[in-house]
Amino acid sequence: MDLRAPSRPLPPNRGIWGLRAAAAGIAATALAATLATMTYRGIPGTHALDWTRLGPAIVLFVLVTGICIGTFVGLGTRWATRAGTRSLTRLVLGGAAGGAVGGIIPGFMGVAGFGSLHAPYLGTINIVSCVLAGATAFVVLWGPRLLPRQVARTIGPARRFGLATLAAVITVGGAGLLGGMLVMGLHWVPSLGGLRCTAHAIGLPSLGVATGLVLGTLGGGLVGLCCGIFGRLARHADPA
Numbered sequence: 001m002d003l004r005a006p007s008r009p010l011p012p013n014r015g016i017w018g019l020r021a022a023a024a025g026i027a028a029t030a031l032a033a034t035l036a037t038m039t040y041r042g043i044p045g046t047h048a049l050d051w052t053r054l055g056p057a058i059v060l061f062v063l064v065t066g067i068c069i070g071t072f073v074g075l076g077t078r079w080a081t082r083a084g085t086r087s088l089t090r091l092v093l094g095g096a097a098g099g100a101v102g103g104i105i106p107g108f109m110g111v112a113g114f115g116s117l118h119a120p121y122l123g124t125i126n127i128v129s130c131v132l133a134g135a136t137a138f139v140v141l142w143g144p145r146l147l148p149r150q151v152a153r154t155i156g157p158a159r160r161f162g163l164a165t166l167a168a169v170i171t172v173g174g175a176g177l178l179g180g181m182l183v184m185g186l187h188w189v190p191s192l193g194g195l196r197c198t199a200h201a202i203g204l205p206s207l208g209v210a211t212g213l214v215l216g217t218l219g220g221g222l223v224g225l226c227c228g229i230f231g232r233l234a235r236h237a238d239p240a
Contacts, residue, residue, distance in 0.1 A: 017078060017145065018071055024141035025070015029062045032134030036122060039130075045120045057113070065106035072102030073220045074142060077227050081146045091224035099220020100213050107212015112205045115195075132176045135219050139168035139226040144234075146227055151234055160234060167230035175222055 037058060040046055076098025080090035144152065144160040152160065199207045 017074065020145055021074025021078075021142060022067045022070045024074070024138055024145075025068075026063060026066030027141055028134040028136075028138035029066035029069065031137045032130040033058055033062045035133055036126065036130040039126050040120075040122050043120045043122070049119055061106070061109055061113070064109060068102040068105050069099065069216065069220075070102075070138070070142070072098035073138070073223055074098070074145075076220065077142070077146060077224050080224065081231075088225060088228040091228040092221045093224070095224025095227070096217045096221035099216035099218070099223070101216070102220070103212035103216020104209055105212070107210070107215065108205060108208040111208030111211050113208075115199070115204060115208070128176070131215060131219055132172050135223050135226070136165075136168040136172045139172070139223055139230065140164045142223075143167070143227045143230040147231060147234055155234055163233045164230045167233055168226045171226045171229055172222060 073095055076094035076096070077091055078094075080087075080094035140161065143164040144157075147160070155163075195207070202210075
């Protein structure tokens with residue numbers, strides 16, 4: 001009789017996962033903030049702002065947002081890949097739950113902090129586009145960390161990076177295009193006037209928390225979906 005333990009799938013890559021998730025979140029947020037700042041500086045009236053004070057505030061926002069989103073979305077997606085299960089549903093739910101929790105503080109800082117400034121509005125479309133760019137970068141940086149060790153060792157780092165980029169661009173880009181078409185078709189694009197009315201009705205801090213919950217949930221769920229698709233592509237590319 002064979003007394004050896006039954007064969008089980010190897011667990012995801014181990015290590016200091018929290019630091020790696022936070023680092024991926026900071027890098028992705030930095031990319032999104034850089035794109036947003038470049039776009040914002042092209043809007044008339046922004047050159048008169050005090051960038052010596054606004055610059056450090058943006059850096060602080062990047063660090064806090066990256067740590068919060070990266071850690072909690074990383075925790076949610078890592079939970080979804082435990083025990084050898086990697087269903088898309090678990091990854092979407094795990095990412096969405098992590099994004100909802102991790103998005104509260106960034107939403108409060110972004111809306112209640114930057115929203116209280118007397119400055120031109122960045123624009124809803126620009127904000128969403130930067131969020132999608134950040135989500136793409138996070139999937140590329142974090143997705144390979146969720147692979148089982150036997151798969152990660154066989155396809156190599158360059159191929160993992162390429163597959164993660166492909167999965168993120170296709171999924172996030174497709175979701176952004178579909179969402180944009182639906183939003184524009186339904187004429188549901190929040191304007192500055194509408195946001196001001198909402199802020200007066202519920203308060204700027206409450207609006208910030210609600211915004212963080214909504215964007216965090218949607219973005220985290222999308223990241224989970226991207227990671228799941230990337231994992232399937234990677235396992236399909238595994239020659240074993």
